[in-house]
Amino acid sequence: MVETRRQQIDDVASALFRQRGYAATSVREIARGVDLQGASLYAHVASKEALLWSIVWRVAERFRLAAEEALAGPGPSAARLAMLVRAHVEIVAGEREDAAVFLQDWRFLDEPHRTEIAARREAYEAVLRGLLVEGARDGSLRSLGGTVDAAVTGRAILAALNGIPAWYQPDGALDMVAVADAYLSIFMRGLQPPVVPATEEAHP
Amino acid sequence: MVETRRQQIDDVASALFRQRGYAATSVREIARGVDLQGASLYAHVASKEALLWSIVWRVAERFRLAAEEALAGPGPSAARLAMLVRAHVEIVAGEREDAAVFLQDWRFLDEPHRTEIAARREAYEAVLRGLLVEGARDGSLRSLGGTVDAAVTGRAILAALNGIPAWYQPDGALDMVAVADAYLSIFMRGLQPPVVPATEEAHP
Numbered sequence: 001m002v003e004t005r006r007q008q009i010d011d012v013a014s015a016l017f018r019q020r021g022y023a024a025t026s027v028r029e030i031a032r033g034v035d036l037q038g039a040s041l042y043a044h045v046a047s048k049e050a051l052l053w054s055i056v057w058r059v060a061e062r063f064r065l066a067a068e069e070a071l072a073g074p075g076p077s078a079a080r081l082a083m084l085v086r087a088h089v090e091i092v093a094g095e096r097e098d099a100a101v102f103l104q105d106w107r108f109l110d111e112p113h114r115t116e117i118a119a120r121r122e123a124y125e126a127v128l129r130g131l132l133v134e135g136a137r138d139g140s141l142r143s144l145g146g147t148v149d150a151a152v153t154g155r156a157i158l159a160a161l162n163g164i165p166a167w168y169q170p171d172g173a174l175d176m177v178a179v180a181d182a183y184l185s186i187f188m189r190g191l192q193p194p195v196v197p198a199t200e201e202a203h204p
Numbered sequence: 205m206v207e208t209r210r211q212q213i214d215d216v217a218s219a220l221f222r223q224r225g226y227a228a229t230s231v232r233e234i235a236r237g238v239d240l241q242g243a244s245l246y247a248h249v250a251s252k253e254a255l256l257w258s259i260v261w262r263v264a265e266r267f268r269l270a271a272e273e274a275l276a277g278p279g280p281s282a283a284r285l286a287m288l289v290r291a292h293v294e295i296v297a298g299e300r301e302d303a304a305v306f307l308q309d310w311r312f313l314d315e316p317h318r319t320e321i322a323a324r325r326e327a328y329e330a331v332l333r334g335l336l337v338e339g340a341r342d343g344s345l346r347s348l349g350g351t352v353d354a355a356v357t358g359r360a361i362l363a364a365l366n367g368i369p370a371w372y373q374p375d376g377a378l379d380m381v382a383v384a385d386a387y388l389s390i391f392m393r394g395l396q397p398p399v400v401p402a403t404e405e406a407h408p
Binding site for chain 1: 336344359366
């Protein structure tokens with residue numbers, strides 16, 4: 001049952017990091033959350049940073065798989081962008097606490113962990129940018145250029161998605177699929193009203 | 205010159221809070237950043253929280269003014285939404301460090317400050333939601349409904365905008381107006397390719 005205990009420790013750490021921030025959370029508080037003495041916690045985990053790494057690494061692996069699947073997916077780029085958005089929402093809404101720690105606290109990792117996660121984040125963003133560029137080429141997405149390039153657009157999409165842990169309620173009215181549908185609708189269609197074709201009468 | 209010294213302290217505090225997080229930053233480090241002894245800093249500022257409050261309050265005031273101006277602005281809701289987005293970009297890109305502290309660290313405020321900022325954030329979001337609802341009514345924005353409601357859409361827009369301090373470079377290729385243009389283009393038009401009207405030949 002060591003695995004279960006460890007998972008329990010990760011969950012308590014994740015909740016505390018999210019509520020109070022990584023820097024402000026002590027090993028003693030984490031230990032208290034799982035009914036252990038501070039010293040006994042070290043039988044399960046080497047350090048507070050090891051806990052952070054365990055949480056961040058798990059989330060990073062999920063993002064890596066999501067990007068790989070979107071890259072290998074069928075259909076035009078718009079369809080693969082939609083796959084990536086759906087997988088992203090599943091991570092940030094489905095593992096809200098861990099995802100929030102990943103997004104907020106990865107900067108507190110020690111080296112070489114910090115550099116590894118920075119590289120993974122950049123690689124993920126590059127996959128998104130690639131889909132936007134490829135979509136302009138295959139005609140499934142609009143052409144981006146000038147200041148509305150793939151980099152700025154990718155960052156806007158990622159930041160919008162990464163805001164989900166701050167408000168998503170797992171027991172609320174919206175399930176994860178509905179959230180992904182909503183975000184895709186906003187990203188794809190935008191907020192402009194549909195163009196109403198002029199009627200014959202309008203052109204005398 | 206007390207005002208200048210105080211501004212200098214705020215700037216150093218803002219940079220440190222942003223880099224290391226509020227909880228991990230000590231008054232001693234802030235003092236060192238302005239060449240003061242820890243104790244001498246208290247001649248200028250009552251506490252670390254007072255510094256955080258000073259930064260957060262200033263940014264909150266700018267957001268309040270932006271919302272007021274958008275509410276009072278001329279034209280249909282889409283034009284007033286654009287005003288709000290432009291003003292928001294000016295704050296998060298133009299005062300990047302302070303805005304990042306506002307966005308990340310307001311939760312560390314003591315009461316009643318924390319509750320006041322939570323209420324102001326909610327009020328700001330309500331203005332954005334109101335513009336989206338009003339835009340559907342006056343026809344300047346598309347009708348939102350179902351899961352793509354004004355609340356979800358407002359949160360997506362705000363999170364996208366609030367990601368700007370993480371990447372914006374004041375001395376980079378994009379000035380603030382270009383960033384606002386880009387975000388508005390993404391929000392308004394979305395990523396769908398423009399519809400090419402079918403030619404006569406396509407309808408035999």
